[in-house]
Amino acid sequence: MRRHRVVVLVLDGAQPLDVGIPAQTFQARDELPYDVLMCGVDPGVVRSGEGMAYLVEHGVEALAHADTVIVPGYRDPVRDVDPRALDALRAAHARGARIAAICTGVFAVAAAGLLDGRRATTHWRHASDLARLHPEVEVDGAVLFIDEGDVLTSAGVASGIDLCLHLIRADYGVRMSNVAARRLVAAPYRSGGQSQYVPRSLPEALGDRFAATREWALERLSEPLTIADLARHASVSPRTLSRRFVDDTGYTPLQWLLRARVDLARELLERTDFGIDQVAADVGLGTGANLRLHFHRILGTSPAEYRRIFA
Template sequence: MGGVCRPDRSRVVQRPHRVMVLVLDGARPLDVGIPAEVFHPETGFPYEVSACGVSAGTVLSHGEFSFTVPQGLEALADADTIIVPGYVPVGRPLPAEVGEALRCAASRGARIASICYGAFALADAGLLDGLRATTHWDAAEKLAERHPQITIEPNVLFVDEGSVLTSAGAAAGMDLCLHIVRRDLGVSPANEIARALVTAPYRTGGQAQYLPITSPAAQGENLAATREWAMARLDRPITVAALAAHARLAPRTFLRRFAEETGSTPMQWILRARVDTARELLENTRLPIDRIAEQVGLGTGSNLRLHFRRLLDVSPSEYRATFAGRG
């Protein structure tokens, strides 16, 4: 890099959004593969994805794997989004030239994201100072001790701070990448990519990581069937009692387990699901706002506008103008 940040160059011709995966020594293969799949041009959406390392050539991976990357750090100068996968050993010192390249990219406006232990690279580069961030639960304390100026949120799937994003363990990297697609193109393209990858189209960033706990019954997606049941009935009233009855749990037990799995209350989760369903209808139909509000169970257009503004900071009309037809 020679210590000089290359300025962002204006382009007249539209080009795909360039996603660069920065593969560091000890990279975790799944972390590398997730953005490669989500942003692959074969999805039909306007992304192109490539990989780079500290220098071009072979990068030793975690386990009995290695990657051959065609470019070195100079590739970051033209990237629109840079993703740093997790690597081991966790928290080893970041090479100075990597930190410099990441800071240069951030200074010209590139979006930078990390998966799992990749948060240590962003932290060591100074990109997370004063921000919220997350990483895999087993390294959260270490990250907090090393970087006390960062607010660590150890029990969420991902954290979006605008131009800098971090995610928890490898599977949460999928949630983060799909969240980026939703930000760029809207709900429908993200759902289409999720279906192709046979994964859940939407888990909120605040959904809890699956931490080791004493009761095995509370781990994993035990209430997934109940959430699917609710999703099919968003146009109707849904109560905690009805949800608990479907899950065959006492209401108190249901509320506790729902919070453990999603990081939110059932009503908060349902409200977000209704708003996200409204987003998809705004993207793909010409239905009036009032009709969409009825279909998603929010009653009136004014109610939809209220929740839309509170959760997304835009009106439904502004959202439609931005994302209709983008996919």
């Protein structure tokens, strides 16, 4: 079986877990036909983002021999990336190498122009910065990873494992990816379209025009709230509320209510042993079937699976 060379480009401020995930996932053990090589822009010491440092033996010239290049996340991703790294990424991609980014590593890949006109993801905290700095990229900050064929991106930390296992699955099939997953004691497969589990949104984080109304609604999610109810509390017309609510939150009032109910359901699944039907009733979604439907649409998983992971 042909061996596949993975080169991990360790940039200044690289996060330790993001560097360690590909280094360990692609280790040439247990039948895995990979060789992993770590490089920096220059050989030598590369500063970490967590008070650590890496000693890499190779510079960016190593990318010229890579089948896959992985760019781990790094601190302060809005800063400029060394032009030599960007040139090396472009050259590797033009030569046919597959480029993958973990977490904020996507900022370097985007700066190299390899994501223009493509979908990409990153850790949900950094999605707005990525969209602002690279408007030519279609940013989706809600999913675990995105496979665009020759360029792949993932959300933060643990989703880097999902991305690496996905690469093994694409290269050598399910059996080989399961070998790697067992070694990592990791879930063998999580769909890239599964949602990142972001913290519950508080009203203050969404704008202050209707913050008091959102706070009021959050305390009454079990009730059958309508747009008219929200407008009455905010002392505006339903039409004005709908228009300005989108400006504040990015969602219509009913979309925001639905997500708030699913968020509350997540909390109840984590900290209580209530049945699914009871959780659905307590958050204003009526039935367990309704909760499962909206849970899957928004989070890409089921209430039972969410509870199994996070309870």
